[in-house]
Amino acid sequence: MAKKFFIPLLLSLLIFSACSNSSGAKSGDKAGGGSSGTKVAKVADAPEGCPSSTKLTAKTSDLKEISFTPKNSWLNVWGSTPDQANLTFATYEIPSGNPYITYTYSENDALVVVKLKDSVSNKVGLGSYVSNKDAKLRVVEANVSSKNLAGGVFDKNGTLEFAVFGPKYACGTMKFDDGYSLLKGEFIAEIVNK
Numbered sequence: 001m002a003k004k005f006f007i008p009l010l011l012s013l014l015i016f017s018a019c020s021n022s023s024g025a026k027s028g029d030k031a032g033g034g035s036s037g038t039k040v041a042k043v044a045d046a047p048e049g050c051p052s053s054t055k056l057t058a059k060t061s062d063l064k065e066i067s068f069t070p071k072n073s074w075l076n077v078w079g080s081t082p083d084q085a086n087l088t089f090a091t092y093e094i095p096s097g098n099p100y101i102t103y104t105y106s107e108n109d110a111l112v113v114v115k116l117k118d119s120v121s122n123k124v125g126l127g128s129y130v131s132n133k134d135a136k137l138r139v140v141e142a143n144v145s146s147k148n149l150a151g152g153v154f155d156k157n158g159t160l161e162f163a164v165f166g167p168k169y170a171c172g173t174m175k176f177d178d179g180y181s182l183l184k185g186e187f188i189a190e191i192v193n194k
Helices: 002-027
Strands: 055-059 066-068 072-078 081-090 111-118 127-130 137-146 149-152 159-165 169-177 182-193
Touching: 055 137, 081 182, 111 127, 137 159, 137 169
Parallel strands: 072 182, 127 137
Antiparallel strands: 055 066, 055 182, 072 081, 081 111, 111 137, 127 159, 137 149, 159 169, 169 182
């Protein structure tokens, strides 16, 4: 009689265990295949008009085209040079002030840094920034670093548009594509004033 109960119980435990493992992998899924096991960043208090998370697509000569939601997203603005700012996104955890930490990339990891300059108001803010060196609202660099490459996306017509800026978050869209490298998507980034 014990065998009659033991076999169904064992089968139930195996099925429950398999279901738990598959759903657990999704909730703690690594963004872009990164090595950190933490959940991707979602912004609970995103301002109206902003997405609740960043969704980017990146590609370099060694990184196949991947779509990812970064672990965290930062917009660093320095008090001494408010006309310049850096947007930083990565498939792994990065501190707000230093995106260039030592990190061993996996095949699907990416670090994205977009450098901006505002020559109109001398303070980075709302507007459409372009990859033209003569533009007043300018994307100075759009970089995608991957396992074997740290390089720019050299799209002369690339754009980054802020839809919302401040006081806590900035969000918008970007698109850079030079035929070899690619960076595009929507973003929300926490503003970090230094």
